[in-house]
Amino acid sequence: MAMPPRIVPHSNAPLRVAIAGLGTVGAGTVRLLQDHADLITARCGRPVEITAVCARDRTRDRGCDLSGIAWFDDPVAMAREGGADVVVEVIGGTSGAARDTVEAALASGCSVVTANKALLAVHGLDLARAAEQAGAHLAYEAAVAGGIPIIKALREGLAGNRVRRIYGILNGTCNYILTTMQETGRGFDDVLGEAQRLGYAEADPSFDVDGVDAAHKLAILTSLAFGRPVDFPAVSIEGIRRVDAMDIAFADALGYRIKLLGVAEDTEHGVLQRVHPCLVPKGGSIASVDGVYNAVVMEGDHAGRSMLEGRGAGAGPTASAVVADIMDLTCGRTAPAFGVSVDDLRQGPSAPIETHVGAYYVRLMVVDRPGVFADIATALRDAQVSMESILQRGHDPGETVPVVMTLHKTVEAAAIRALTHISRIEAVVEPPCLIRIEDV
């Protein structure tokens, strides 16, 4: 039996917000709520008031006025006893304080606004159920591409559509690195180092560059788009560490850019979720999304293709998304966390990456000698894979040179089989590099 909603709609009383975590996003949220208090009151018909905050260090200057706001050292205590209507969780992490805070808030009937994609990707279903049981709401616009209202667009704006495919550039760090590699011709390690110095990449960049962060976001989008429980373990993940400057240059010559995409699509084998570098055509919309920008494309059966592009991270965009969620709750604009109630989410089959059907870019490092092309062509024929083009730049007998092929659309298992044969050719001296060409 659901409890009555804690936030009374059409009330004039201030909505009380407690903020757990005062890092970049938390402090940005405090500043936005304070700077635009008049605007927010006019748009909501009632004020939004920060009644409590929680962080470890009381003394740090965060560029916002915390006077008159109750301070808690323990976010769980704040969630339980802070007297808030809405708890904002911007602590981060899949366990510990973040999870405990969200669970405590929901258990006490408080709605939760969170920017925590990892938490939702791993525990989203349980948290959505807890919210429903408590008659509370779980909102997370800030968890995926902060500056883009993608959660709202998918859950409400395109609610009348069945989604066929959803894909996007979901990690600004990777997109910055790939864009810079493209523009300068420099290598991955070099550009990563620069991104770290500029603050676009973490000291430990693995969550970003290995594709885990994008996969967290993709798992959330997949749940919303296809009405399924969040299934992070089903995401096939490949990061950008192995993208070589050479591949970016070859892709350019072939008319493509390389982007890290997260893609979820409804296939005959089930829903396939995959995060990996992709070749995308230069002239298209997704190729022109550069630097730290994110973009998500939704393909609805009635609306057609819709793309949303904007900043994915940073204090401003993320706080903007947090505040939008708070304002929605204030106005009674709510929806089940994943679009339908937890009991209506349907766990259909998940397709493995081997069932993916697409075109491929393949780079081989080959000793330049007569007969190699024939060996490669034979290996492809034996695997029943059809080549679209092959390219060897330069001619340097006896030396190792790159040979680049594109393969026509084929099932991935066949492409892998062909590459296994090819890698056994004596003149092929490195494991082949395979990058999927995405049909966008």
Next chain:
Amino acid sequence: MAMPPRIVPHSNAPLRVAIAGLGTVGAGTVRLLQDHADLITARCGRPVEITAVCARDRTRDRGCDLSGIAWFDDPVAMAREGGADVVVEVIGGTSGAARDTVEAALASGCSVVTANKALLAVHGLDLARAAEQAGAHLAYEAAVAGGIPIIKALREGLAGNRVRRIYGILNGTCNYILTTMQETGRGFDDVLGEAQRLGYAEADPSFDVDGVDAAHKLAILTSLAFGRPVDFPAVSIEGIRRVDAMDIAFADALGYRIKLLGVAEDTEHGVLQRVHPCLVPKGGSIASVDGVYNAVVMEGDHAGRSMLEGRGAGAGPTASAVVADIMDLTCGRTAPAFGVSVDDLRQGPSAPIETHVGAYYVRLMVVDRPGVFADIATALRDAQVSMESILQRGHDPGETVPVVMTLHKTVEAAAIRALTHISRIEAVVEPPCLIRIEDV
């Protein structure tokens, strides 16, 4: 005193919808509601039921099942007596049946979903007030760029931001024509004729190609973005009839595409609303929006730049937007029509186009003879306008040749003054062609 809301939130009873108009969009809406009835019920927690429809011709096959649905010949009678919770107005036009139907529905406490941009641009404020007084809602996602949830993004998704500027490609017909001119090098009249044959342009294309349709949409976006009453007469409007194939080619050589943009921005002289052809840099996001696609860019003070791109028209995208509005109403996700209540809309000053500050592309048709460049340079100097580049392709003494200049950022009044001087030079044989270069 507001009436109690007619749509009872958290009820399980079907929401009753009456549809006024069964053209492309009306019939598309019926089909979508019927095809996706299960999906819609799951997402709304209750069914949406079409209880009445109204159109002139009862006999036409519209590709949807109308059995069991009450038929009205008079949409106003349907709005008054159809027993609906929500009336969908897809008749079109700023007066007559469309306006009467919307007013009758609101007066009887029915909420209204409309795709009618012209009606909103001209009577939006009055209709919003009528809705508020009746305790009803006025929703119009379908009125601006159907396949893009731009109204929702602006009103809710970026509700915590002050918007600095909003601009976009708001008319698919113009974008199709300009894209085709770009791709083929053909002239305006030729491409327009083809667009008419393909059904992308109306028999009387003036609403589209003269910029009126884009201006209607811009007036609506401006109201929402800046919290002002809709002010369609304040929009400066210039269409695409005078864009020459030559200008598209010169723009290309200079690194630009030509797009018809609607732009609204907050300036020191007030809010400036303008619709006109623009040069936009080739590499940017807006330049890659081609064919019948629309796109809108919002610049929020916290979220930064966000762009939404999608199909602007057609049965599917528009019906998708109508159904999204119906589903929002069904779920109680509502907002004042223009983001704040009518009494909170603030009529600040409107800036005239002469106050616009920007860079310009200018094409002159000039008799090729010594001294002309000096005369042009003198005229610019006298108007205190600074030239960035000048280009004359070919050299043909005594013949008329195009000369293309770009001007550095300047106030429009000064640019016009300079062009007035230049047009008096004897060797300048046609009125100068001026196209604004937009800073996107």
